[in-house]
Amino acid sequence: MSIRYGLLALLSRGPRHGYQLRQEFEASTGATWPLNIGQVYTTLSRLERDGLIRQGEADEQGRVVYEITEAGRAEVERWFGTPVTPADRPRDELVIKLAMAVATCPDALKVIQAQRTASMRAMQELTRAKRDTASPAQRLVLDSMIFQVEAEQRWLDHCEAVLREEQS
Amino acid sequence: MTVVRLANVSRSYGEVHALRNVDLEVAAGRLVAVMGPSGSGKSTLLNLAGGLDLPTSGTVTLEGVDLAAVKDLAALRRRSVGYVFQDLNLIPSLTAVENVMLPRELDGVRARQARAEALAVLEEVGLAEAAGRFPDELSGGQRQRVAIARALVGERRLVLADEPTGALDTRTGDEILQLLRGRADAGAAVLLVTHESRYAAWADRVVFLRDGEIADSALLEEVR
Ligand SMILES: Nc1ncnc2c1ncn2[C@@H]1O[C@H](COP(=O)(O)OP(=O)(O)O)[C@@H](O)[C@H]1O
Ligand SMILES: [Mg+2]
Numbered sequence: 001m002s003i004r005y006g007l008l009a010l011l012s013r014g015p016r017h018g019y020q021l022r023q024e025f026e027a028s029t030g031a032t033w034p035l036n037i038g039q040v041y042t043t044l045s046r047l048e049r050d051g052l053i054r055q056g057e058a059d060e061q062g063r064v065v066y067e068i069t070e071a072g073r074a075e076v077e078r079w080f081g082t083p084v085t086p087a088d089r090p091r092d093e094l095v096i097k098l099a100m101a102v103a104t105c106p107d108a109l110k111v112i113q114a115q116r117t118a119s120m121r122a123m124q125e126l127t128r129a130k131r132d133t134a135s136p137a138q139r140l141v142l143d144s145m146i147f148q149v150e151a152e153q154r155w156l157d158h159c160e161a162v163l164r165e166e167q168s
Numbered sequence: 169m170t171v172v173r174l175a176n177v178s179r180s181y182g183e184v185h186a187l188r189n190v191d192l193e194v195a196a197g198r199l200v201a202v203m204g205p206s207g208s209g210k211s212t213l214l215n216l217a218g219g220l221d222l223p224t225s226g227t228v229t230l231e232g233v234d235l236a237a238v239k240d241l242a243a244l245r246r247r248s249v250g251y252v253f254q255d256l257n258l259i260p261s262l263t264a265v266e267n268v269m270l271p272r273e274l275d276g277v278r279a280r281q282a283r284a285e286a287l288a289v290l291e292e293v294g295l296a297e298a299a300g301r302f303p304d305e306l307s308g309g310q311r312q313r314v315a316i317a318r319a320l321v322g323e324r325r326l327v328l329a330d331e332p333t334g335a336l337d338t339r340t341g342d343e344i345l346q347l348l349r350g351r352a353d354a355g356a357a358v359l360l361v362t363h364e365s366r367y368a369a370w371a372d373r374v375v376f377l378r379d380g381e382i383a384d385s386a387l388l389e390e391v392r
Contacts, residue, residue, distance in 0.1 A: 120365060121386045124388040
């Protein structure tokens with residue numbers, strides 16, 4: 001899922017061909033998610049089928065260049081505007097989204113804040129559940145989840161600090 | 169019922185805008201946490217809410233009273249506000265119970281009653297056996313709890329706590345939050361400043377400050 005949105009986010013910066021997309025995706029996510037070129041083209045053809053991108057002119061070497069459509073832009077905005085919930089496979093989706101936001105989105109600080117608020121809500125729920133349980137074992141299980149969200153919050157703080165530093 | 173309300177509050181120190189157009193209220197029974205990086209205005213907000221400082225513009229209302237119109241702010245503060253300072257401010261030459269009694273004696277309560285109240289609150293924070301010890305005979309966590317007992321004594325309607333978990337380990341920190349949460353559940357309005365999300369998560373509402381402004385807030389939905 002996040003590869004699809006990641007490629008779309010990269011295309012929001014301007015037309016690109018497949019190899020270029022693969023290279024930029026890997027650069028933005030620190031090569032943590034190596035893509036093979038087959039995955040890139042499969043994803044691109046689905047995006048095209050869904051009307052989110054279209055094929056443009058071939059470049060001078062005859063490679064097909066893709067460009068984003070209006071519907072595609074709206075989709076990217078929606079993606080950045082929707083915080084990742086733990087049910088969506090947290091790590092990959094969240095990390096890819098933030099890496100893409102920092103690389104492509106002028107409102108990256110907003111994306112970070114929306115994520116921070118969403119994960120704080122999750123932590124508030126976990127803490128309430130912890131208060132409400134009398135079982136020490138259950139509390140420790142909830143603590144483990146709280147520590148995970150806490151790590152995510154610290155990472156978001158770090159992302160924000162780095163981004164502000166870069167913007168200033 | 170709203171205990172404290174900040175309406176369009178700003179506070180500047182010369183060129184520094186420590187707080188800008190902040191709207192915030194804390195109702196009885198609620199715990200609200202303020203989070204933000206260092207210098208974002210957290211302590212300024214807390215000081216304004218407790219009448220330790222006055223806004224450059226906007227109004228702060230405590231139990232329906234506009235603080236700008238109050239002649240004897242110190243008296244109102246003593247009556248209604250309990251404050252846990254960042255650096256505790258325990259008096260080293262007084263025992264735990266004497267530290268906790270002090271604000272009540274300043275309220276004009278007789279020593280006997282002040283002592284009884286102080287002992288009751290020390291018991292509530294789990295320090296009954298340490299009542300006769302001096303601050304330097306207590307652990308960090310125990311000192312923190314004495315400071316909290318001092319803020320809680322006398323049924324304050326508003327409890328303000330600035331980083332009350334200091335450098336405590338997470339289990340002791342959770343105990344502190346348990347206490348503050350308990351006070352809110354018993355009907356006080358509690359405003360907590362912290363930079364640690366695990367403690368903020370005890371709150372009904374978490375407010376995120378950035379450069380003196382409220383950037384966002386996370387609200388815990390009520391269970392019905
Ligand atoms: N008494 C003061 N005089 C001048 N500047 C101050 C004073 N108190 C706070 N500030 C400034 O106001 C801003 C907010 O400070 P503060 O509320 O202490 O932040 P925080 O508690 O979030 O670290 C900072 O830039 C700080 O330097
Ligand atoms: Mg401070």
